[in-house]
Amino acid sequence: MKTIKDLDIDGKRVFIRCDFNVPKDEFGNITDDRRIRAALQTIRYCVDRGCKIILGSHFERPEPGVYDEQYSLVTVYRRLDILLKIKNILLFDDSKTGGVITHRAKELASSLGAGDVLLLENLRFDAGETNNNTAFAKEIAGLVDIYINDAFGACHRKHASIYAMAENFDPEHKAAGFLLAKEINFFSRVLGKPTRPFVAVVGGSKVSGKLQALTKLLDKVDKVIIGGGMAFTFLKAMGYEIGNSLVENDLLDDASKIMKKAHENGIKFYLPVDLVVAPEFSENTAVKYLPAQEIPVGWMGLDVGPASTRLFREVLNDAQTIIWNGPMGVYEMDKFAKGSIKMSHYIAETHATTIVGGGDTADVAARAGDVDEMTFVSTGGGASLKLIEGETLPGIEALEKR
Ligand code: AMP
Numbered sequence: 214m215k216t217i218k219d220l221d222i223d224g225k226r227v228f229i230r231c232d233f234n235v236p237k238d239e240f241g242n243i244t245d246d247r248r249i250r251a252a253l254q255t256i257r258y259c260v261d262r263g264c265k266i267i268l269g270s271h272f273e274r275p276e277p278g279v280y281d282e283q284y285s286l287v288t289v290y291r292r293l294d295i296l297l298k299i300k301n302i303l304l305f306d307d308s309k310t311g312g313v314i315t316h317r318a319k320e321l322a323s324s325l326g327a328g329d330v331l332l333l334e335n336l337r338f339d340a341g342e343t344n345n346n347t348a349f350a351k352e353i354a355g356l357v358d359i360y361i362n363d364a365f366g367a368c369h370r371k372h373a374s375i376y377a378m379a380e381n382f383d384p385e386h387k388a389a390g391f392l393l394a395k396e397i398n399f400f401s402r403v404l405g406k407p408t409r410p411f412v413a414v415v416g417g418s419k420v421s422g423k424l425q426a427l428t429k430l431l432d433k434v435d436k437v438i439i440g441g442g443m444a445f446t447f448l449k450a451m452g453y454e455i456g457n458s459l460v461e462n463d464l465l466d467d468a469s470k471i472m473k474k475a476h477e478n479g480i481k482f483y484l485p486v487d488l489v490v491a492p493e494f495s496e497n498t499a500v501k502y503l504p505a506q507e508i509p510v511g512w513m514g515l516d517v518g519p520a521s522t523r524l525f526r527e528v529l530n531d532a533q534t535i536i537w538n539g540p541m542g543v544y545e546m547d548k549f550a551k552g553s554i555k556m557s558h559y560i561a562e563t564h565a566t567t568i569v570g571g572g573d574t575a576d577v578a579a580r581a582g583d584v585d586e587m588t589f590v591s592t593g594g595g596a597s598l599k600l601i602e603g604e605t606l607p608g609i610e611a612l613e614k615r
Contacts, residue, residue: 214397215388215612217255217361224327226265226357229255229390230374232364232592233270233289236572241288245579248366248592249292255363255390256297256330263327267356268293269374271337271367278340290332303331313339314352322356342373350377363390365397366593368608379611387612392592397609399589400600403568408533409435412565414525414556416441417539417573420464424471426538426601431474436481436532438525440517440541440552444485447472448505456490456508483528487518489542489549496546516542517552525556532565538598540577554581561586570597 231252236244259266275284303321313334321331336342341349350373354360360382362368367375379387389397413434415423420443430437439447442459449455450468475482485505490512491498502518529535537560541552554577560567561583569578569587571594578584591597599606
């Protein structure tokens with residue numbers, strides 16, 4: 214893939230599509246700025262080459278085309294200002310009156326000097342972003358000479374700044390940033406030629422969001438470990454009582470098919486053998502540790518139990534490559550976090566190449582203090598699942614288009 218290093222960008226006007234969609238707490242504070250820090254390499258590369266830099270990103274899901282203060286990039290702007298430590302970094306503030314490429318934004322864009330950085334407001338404040346509008350894309354493209362996509366976490370979306378905008382540039386004027394290139398290289402190397410045994414650890418709430426990826430993984434991995442809410446659809450498909458646990462009854466057949474395919478392919482398929490169960494979805498409830506076959510009617514499984522984590526540790530022991538996507542339980546509540554935290558420790562302790570994908574999963578690894586021990590923590594959950602499914606990401610397709 215062509216990267217920013219392959220282009221002549223010296224002194225040019227460069228747009229970098231970043232993914233600044235960072236998590237915030239209830240007070241609006243950024244709780245994890247990894248995505249911002251991950252974008253710095255490409256930005257600094259441009260600063261050092263005297264470029265005039267315009268950054269664009271979405272943030273969460275405002276109503277398309279409507280300014281809403283809680284989705285403003287102003288906190289991202291302040292964090293960037295601290296991290297970049299350069300003199301001129303600007304965020305225009307007239308998005309309130311509507312639109313993103315406003316008169317003021319254009320004015321600021323044309324006043325940029327070498328090494329200056331302008332951050333545009335949340336691109337989704339213009340309805341053209343989410344519906345891949347060509348006119349909106351042209352408007353942003355008109356501000357610059359070079360288009361760089363460094364937003365791996367948004368590459369699976371056919372949005373204006375990801376797709377239509379790239380179509381305005383020929384191959385000499387568009388490329389991937391360092392972060393995007395790193396993400397794609399990692400996944401293609403691991404999925405293309407994994408060192409075996411290759412283990413997939415899959416959790417999270419639902420089977421539906423990961424059904425395709427799971428099916429694809431069965432052609433690649435040697436072992437699968439299932440945890441989290443999605444385990445109950447499999448346990449129910451095997452005929453167990455699952456009480457009030459999360460389940461997708463319309464996917465019981467698919468769950469059975471996956472287990473059958475795993476068996477036929479000689480893949481070891483592991484489900485939790487015990488669970489932390491509770492009568493209600495709450496932090497302050499009574500809990501019991503019970504074998505997976507003994508969930509009382511009316512109770513629900515909210516974490517994998519200690520026997521399961523021990524079993525999973527054994528399964529991981531000889532792994533050489535591990536992909537982990539999805540927590541093992543409701544890790545947001547301390548009472549149900551142990552399964553996920555232990556899983557993170559065990560994955561980090563192996564000598565395998567370890568890839569963590571998905572915002573929640575990265576959050577678990579961070580809470581467990583294991584991020585530095587993982588080989589790679591991806592900045593994109595949905596995008597990494599699409600790669601595993603074998604799909605071409607719209608963002609990559611647009612970069613490669615002539
Ligand atoms: P996903 O976005 O599909 O990766 O799911 C992540 C979410 O799954 C987290 O918010 C967890 O709280 C949730 N989750 C994990 N295990 C369970 C469970 N046993 N029951 C309900 N939700 C769960």
